[in-house]
Amino acid sequence: MDLLAFARGPGMQWATAIFVAGVLWRLVGVALLRRKPDLSAPRVAAKWKGLRLIVLRSWPRKEFLGGTAFTEVMGYVFHIGFLVALFFYLPHVLFFADVAQGLLGVTFKGVFGVAWPTLPGGIIYFASAVSVAALIAVLVHRLVNPVKRLISNFDDYFSWFVTIAPIATGMAAYSHIGAPYQTLLALHLLSVELLMVWFPFGKLMHAFTIFAARGSTGMLFERKGATL
Amino acid sequence: MSATAADEKHPLELEGARVSVKKPEVRYDVQGEMSEAERVARAMQNFVKDFGRTAAIYMESCIHCGMCAEACHFHHVSGDPRHTPIWKLEPFKQAYKREYGPFAWIYRTLNLKPKVTVAELAEWQELLYDTCTVCGRCSLICPMGIDIASLVSQARHGMFQAGLVPHELWAVAERGAREGSPLGATPKVFADRVAWLADDHEIDIPLDKPKADVVVTMSSIEIMKYPDSIVATARILNRLGVDWTFRTDGYEATNFGLLSGNTAWQKKMTMKLIDAAIAAGAKTVVLPECGHAYTALRWMGANMLGRPLPFEVQHIAEFLADNIRSGKLRLKKVAKSVTFHDPCQIVRRGGAVEAPRIVLEALGVELREMEPAKGLNWCCGGGGGVVTIHRADRLRYKVYQLKMEQIEKTGAELAVTTCANCRQTFDDGQAHFKSEREMGSLLELVAENLSDGE
């Protein structure tokens, strides 16, 4: 079996299995822990159920902006660039459509009446390049900022690597740079699989836990009337 | 430890700007006899003992963005990356991953996270106690929404059981558990003070009434250092015509069990207040001008009791604000500009943001808010037990300067707060920097300005 066939076949299957099982294991492991009820009399009924903090914490308060703007902005830029390339590049969309068809027997258009939008390759390429630039900037910052350097561990650097690798290989495959297209595509797929395999074990899991963490704090703080 | 042995080993200093145990000549920052392995095991067991889903989610969520450093006053003044809030939990984070998290078996099998050592824990004592006031400012910046301050409290549970509490904090906590008050305000001392103050000020101060609608409590700092607060409280409650009492079986709202990390002592102190209030058939328990007392009873009391409290709990500022709103408490106008220092546990974490401002409005003062104020305020640097620890002074004074700059910028004539621990932190800072500015008490300002004279 050549590399591309492996990446498309068993590679993707195994990566998906590990991704799904790992994510579930970690989430369920935490969800099964008990949450002690808070018996104190609430100051206000927590009508937002933590939602306010989930939304509010998406951007720092003005008092904190000075020292955090770089990390915040770069964080948004690389996340958005990554997600644009992931969800709006035609071959990706076709791949997801295939999966949806196979698993659920539905198409996006069949359910919503309109096709999932896609963006031209050039725009995707640009978004990817911006994302890569931002990722490099955050890595440099992690290495030179004394706070970040101290608190960083293997997870931070490896998660960075598995995030930038699919974007970089995707860009190379798109522009046919460095190796035959088949090889580049195989590398791209393998890098995606690496990301999926690592995802449940490291900090990439924040994609899921962020809502639970913010929501939990939001609920606890809201009933006290504490500052969110 | 017997009373005399403790007095000799950890004598109190009640005369200075700060009330604590005297500066120890030889420090004992390690308590009890146990093997190193046992210390580590106890630290971790007690860290995770009360670990619920929420704390576990926090542990799973940190992305090491480092932003929390920006919010912490200790990091702000020291620039030391070790003072990054989440770094203060590093050994506990490591141990969680290794011993407790969903993938602990992988971490252990492959030895991906090394075992935490006693040396590390001892090193972290300074980070978890001397340089954290549990003020919760960092909890407002974390993009993951992690309540870092709550994790520090949890880590202190582990540190206490491992016998790794700073000398002074351990000594006052131990005295609190043994005598009923960390600073020597025993029931007898309290009763004597009340009698003496009642006499001196010719005022009625009800003590040990078997039944009362309102049971009022005090903090040991007020009893020992600011007894005028007792008089002020009595003056206001008498004026309101409330059926109230102090009780020698439940007067001390200070809770060093909470600050030091001993949950059993915390519960013991809290249960005294709850039992006394229940015995009196109280409808309301009024808490003194003390930050952590508010956390301990208002927000943690019911959880200690195991059911909702059968009475309402109010901080004195909330009690005053309610009576102002209902028109029962009328005040004279104070023609001065005032700035208000927000005690972290009452305002940021406790949610009583508006009550002190309602009181100040009723006093007719020109309120000059600091920047930032309310929930975003800078901490005075003395909370969480930090002010008791002499070793922590150097950095604490720097934090204090940050706070003072904020106050001076307002140009206000008076500065007031509603926490006696903040007050003594200011007194101590002023004494250290030989400065004149005083931090007043909101409660006393109200008592001095009751309308229609008394």
Ligand code: SF4
């Ligand atoms: S709770 Fe306050 S003192 Fe402690 S780490 Fe957070 S900001 Fe710093």
Ligand code: SF4
């Ligand atoms: S701000 Fe939150 S996510 Fe960032 S390092 Fe601190 S605790 Fe971790």
